[in-house]
Amino acid sequence: MTRQLNPIFSDRPPSIFPTMSALAREHDAINLGQGFPDEDGPAEILQRAAETTIEGPNQYPPVEGLPELREAIVYDQKRFYDLDINAANETLVTSGATEALAAAFLGFLQPGDDAVLLAPFYECYAPQIEAAGASIKFVSLAPPEWRLSAGALEAAISTKTKIIVINTPHNPLGKVMGRDELDIVADAARRHDLIVVCDEVYEHLIFDGAPHIPLMTLPEMFDRTIRIGSAGKTFSLTGYRLGHVVGPAPLIEGVRKAHQFLAYCSPPSLQKAVALGFRLGDEYYAAFRTDMQAKRDRMARGLRAAGFDVLPCEGTYFITVDINSVGRDDDVDFCREITTKAKVAAVPLSAFYHPAIADAPRNYARFCFCKKPEILDEAAARLKNYFSEAR
Numbered sequence: 001m002t003r004q005l006n007p008i009f010s011d012r013p014p015s016i017f018p019t020m021s022a023l024a025r026e027h028d029a030i031n032l033g034q035g036f037p038d039e040d041g042p043a044e045i046l047q048r049a050a051e052t053t054i055e056g057p058n059q060y061p062p063v064e065g066l067p068e069l070r071e072a073i074v075y076d077q078k079r080f081y082d083l084d085i086n087a088a089n090e091t092l093v094t095s096g097a098t099e100a101l102a103a104a105f106l107g108f109l110q111p112g113d114d115a116v117l118l119a120p121f122y123e124c125y126a127p128q129i130e131a132a133g134a135s136i137k138f139v140s141l142a143p144p145e146w147r148l149s150a151g152a153l154e155a156a157i158s159t160k161t162k163i164i165v166i167n168t169p170h171n172p173l174g175k176v177m178g179r180d181e182l183d184i185v186a187d188a189a190r191r192h193d194l195i196v197v198c199d200e201v202y203e204h205l206i207f208d209g210a211p212h213i214p215l216m217t218l219p220e221m222f223d224r225t226i227r228i229g230s231a232g233k234t235f236s237l238t239g240y241r242l243g244h245v246v247g248p249a250p251l252i253e254g255v256r257k258a259h260q261f262l263a264y265c266s267p268p269s270l271q272k273a274v275a276l277g278f279r280l281g282d283e284y285y286a287a288f289r290t291d292m293q294a295k296r297d298r299m300a301r302g303l304r305a306a307g308f309d310v311l312p313c314e315g316t317y318f319i320t321v322d323i324n325s326v327g328r329d330d331d332v333d334f335c336r337e338i339t340t341k342a343k344v345a346a347v348p349l350s351a352f353y354h355p356a357i358a359d360a361p362r363n364y365a366r367f368c369f370c371k372k373p374e375i376l377d378e379a380a381a382r383l384k385n386y387f388s389e390a391r
Helices: 016-026 043-055 067-081 097-108 125-131 150-156 179-192 249-259 268-277 282-305 331-342 373-390
Strands: 091-094 114-119 135-140 161-167 195-199 225-230 243-246 318-322 364-368
Touching (some): 043 268, 067 091, 067 243, 091 097, 091 249, 097 125, 097 161, 097 243, 097 249, 125 135, 331 373
Parallel strands (some): 161 195, 195 225
């Protein structure tokens, strides 16, 4: 067969996550590269999923999601952000946040449109946008603060711009956008009549008492914003692949029409289980955040003891180090080195930049800390021993 495949996907290298996970398995390394917890979430959710699978029915649920889950999402939005969402036409259940993003980009964009991305960014954004036929304008966030510049954002916007994509808390940076940066995005969106796609899957993992501020809660922003959440991230059940989108009815309808031709629906038993999860008490969310913050602090101490300069981590379950501090200057080579020799896997930050960005930094690596304490301690010990011997 000589037919060319779609170069948007075929010409890209494999995703960094399965690549590094496979290398970790091959070398029996501790995998702190791919972001998934090593323990499942609340037992009540697991029990509900098992019971409802047996009870049935296990047939197609509504394309927009089961009513009980959409009502639970509405409860969640009101409870945490005082958002008044209509379950019938302002919510959508998707097969993970990644599918929600794909449905949003396909539903909103067409050839000739531009989308603005803040670099670095989660790896699925660019190929999904390009597959929709749109072009991308990049706004680079400068280390180590990674702050958004109003001037840089304005320079990236033209008459062809239709959407801005933001991710807060941010993967891979662990950065949380404060009100000042959100105001920059909101101001640009209002002045240029833009849609904002907000990836907020780590909304319940913000540390040190800081709040999460959804962009759609800012003045005049609800009607031009969608926010995407993830039950997998909120309840440490990443294999469930259940995401959700909330926003104004016209935008949700646009996402739903694309969603129906992608995944169509998600397993009804898992939807029922997650509906229970959204109604868990405040103690669950407090304990979840406290536990992950303790793991962040533990991982940071271990990395510093191994000789790394550790960047601030305000949220998510990822922490970034400057590899120059251990005498390395290429993040891809560094991650392969520590996976094969120190037996600890991480991912290079340069994997979160588009190939067209020539000046992407190459001296940062991301470690995932949503693991058992003893695993984090062992990983830190291996890195310390390796770099002590390497010196």
